[in-house]
Amino acid sequence: MxxxxxxxxxxxxxxxxxxxxxxxxxxxxxxxxxxxxxxxxxxxxxxxxxxxxxxxxxxxxxxxxxxxxxxxxxxxxxxxxxxxxxxxxxxxxxxxxxxxxxxxxxxxxxxxxxxxxxxxxxxxxxxxxxxxxxxxxxQVPELPPKYAKLLNDKAFAIWNSVPWEFLEEQQILAIEINKWDIGTLYASVMGMLGIEYGILLYRSQESLKRFRDVVLRDGESQGLLEDAFLKQDCLFVTFEKTDASDDPEDDFYYDLAELPSSEIEPTFGNIHPLEGLRSVLYEEEAIAVFVALEALFRFFRDHRSQLNEYDFPTLNHRYRISLPEAVQKQKSVSVTVSTMPELADELEDMAINATDDSEDDLNLSDLPGQLTSLRDDLIPEDSFLSLGVITWDMLEYLRNGVKHYQPGKVKPVGDGLPVILIQTSRPKAKAVIENIQEAGGLKAICFNPGADLVDGTDYDLGLLQTQNSELFLFGEFLDSDPVHSEARKKWNQRCQKTKGFCGLIIARGLTGASRGNPQLKDMMALFEVQTLAPEDLGLGTLRLVEEMQPEQSS
Missing domain, CATH: 3.30.420.10 (Ribonuclease H-like superfamily/Ribonuclease H)
Known part of the structure; x- marks a missing residue:
């Protein structure tokens, strides 16, 4: 002993x-x-x-x-x-x-x-x-015992349908129930960013918009965010790791989506301005959440391919959902699930307008003057811009996959087609495409020198020429930027191999997980055109002074 x-x-x-x-x-x-x-x-x-x-x-x-x-x-x-x-x-x-x-x-x-x-x-x-x-x-159980298994099973069915792979948070689905003191729930799917996974079921559009507005405007203020979080009016199911560590830093070592279902645990609850956060669902709330999840599961199953397209479609589907035996007096309920493209566009524009321009490669507002020989109203100021190349195999996919395609006489020579990628929000991308089409299509992509006579800074200006001969500025780059210099060098080399052919890709998804790395479904338009050299334009060096004027050649 x-x-x-x-x-x-x-x-x-x-x-x-x-x-x-x-x-x-x-x-x-x-x-x-x-x-x-x-x-x-x-x-x-x-x-x-x-x-x-x-x-x-x-x-x-x-x-x-x-x-x-x-x-x-x-x-x-x-x-x-x-x-x-x-x-x-x-x-x-x-x-x-x-x-x-x-x-x-x-x-x-x-x-x-x-x-x-x-x-x-x-x-x-x-x-x-x-x-x-x-x-x-x-103690009140987190879920009514007679509905606990039903809700957990339905939550796992949602998890296995991975809706965050084809729906962004702002792509809202309306679930019209009209029972248990609930009219319509507005479902927002979390998970595309790979941070938090779940379904938020807002009781009103106003609550959804108000919370999103605060997050976008005051995202750096923890106090305001906490207050806004508790003022939401929604039911929710979120997913967490079953054996989550007490150390929050451990959360950075895994993505829930990469874990098997056996290591995932659904959590249900309610948020209301007068109640705050409550990790308990009472009976009528539990029934409503079950019905909403069942309706969403069927909607995802029936319309997955349509929801996976780059255009958020207008869809509407009515379902007759059987209620659990524990629910007395009623055996089933009719529920309608609808997409809300207009609301999605409104929420996406809210995010775009709140984006800090300093994070973007293209910021026309920094120009010390205004362009009078060019137009700068085609490409949104908050767009993400890159110079790169797409393989010939991917080019074939794009030709068949994008909704708007302008073909060119491109021959597959070299490692691929040099392209300018412009990524913005869906509604703004649509507007860019429509404006190009109204001008007769795209004619050429050009780069032309520019200079600030005040501070002596030299620029490389990216220009788009439409078929009606108008020139539009899509980007201004410092000549002294080594990253851009290297990209322009590769651009010229590739254009030489393709006999001057290049492309313009317009993509959506500026605020989602695909920002800066759009997937095929995000690409909305492909224009195959020729590139022009500065001497072909005959503008000379564009001077940045009170106004931007072409420097006349002698």
């Missing part, structure tokens, strides 16, 4: 001996008590109670596999560092209801002048455990 070393025995014996009787016990936690306890260590509870004073001096939750030494460790803390309002001291007598604990303590504490007796009942500890059980029984 392990005993105290001599210095520890002397230290404990120097404690004031209190003329009181302590109760001690080690009991398994029932499943209900495990729910009540927030500790990660589940199993058995060790309690040391001063029955004379009616206070708990020490308490620990330990693994069932831990040895008898655990009860002594808790007793030592109860003597030397007791819970308030207890003061350090050793008892005159200890009573336990387990013979093995009694014999073990007699051997370990034999030098401390403490009597250890057996009693059949421990009234104070018994009362504490009865109180624990009553507290647990009075």
């Amino acid at each position: 392990t005993t105290f070393n001599r210095s520890t025995s002397r230290r404990l014996k120097n404690l004031t001996q209190i003329p009181s009787v302590w109760e001690g016990d080690r009991r398994p936690l029932s499943s209900s008590l495990e729910e009540y306890d927030n500790s990660e260590e589940k199993g058995e509870c060790i309690l040391w109670v001063d029955g004379s004073q009616g206070i708990v001096r020490g308490m620990d939750i330990v693994s069932p596999d831990s040895g008898p030494e655990a009860i002594v460790r808790t007793l030592m803390r109860a003597m030397e560092s007791p819970n308030s309002p207890g003061k350090p001291g050793r008892p005159q007598k200890i009573v336990v209801k387990d013979r093995e604990i009694q014999f073990y303590l007699r051997g370990v504490l034999q030098d401390l002048d403490i009597a250890i007796d057996y009693v059949p009942n421990l009234p104070f500890i018994d009362e504490l455990f009865r109180g624990f059980a009553e507290i647990v029984e009075s």
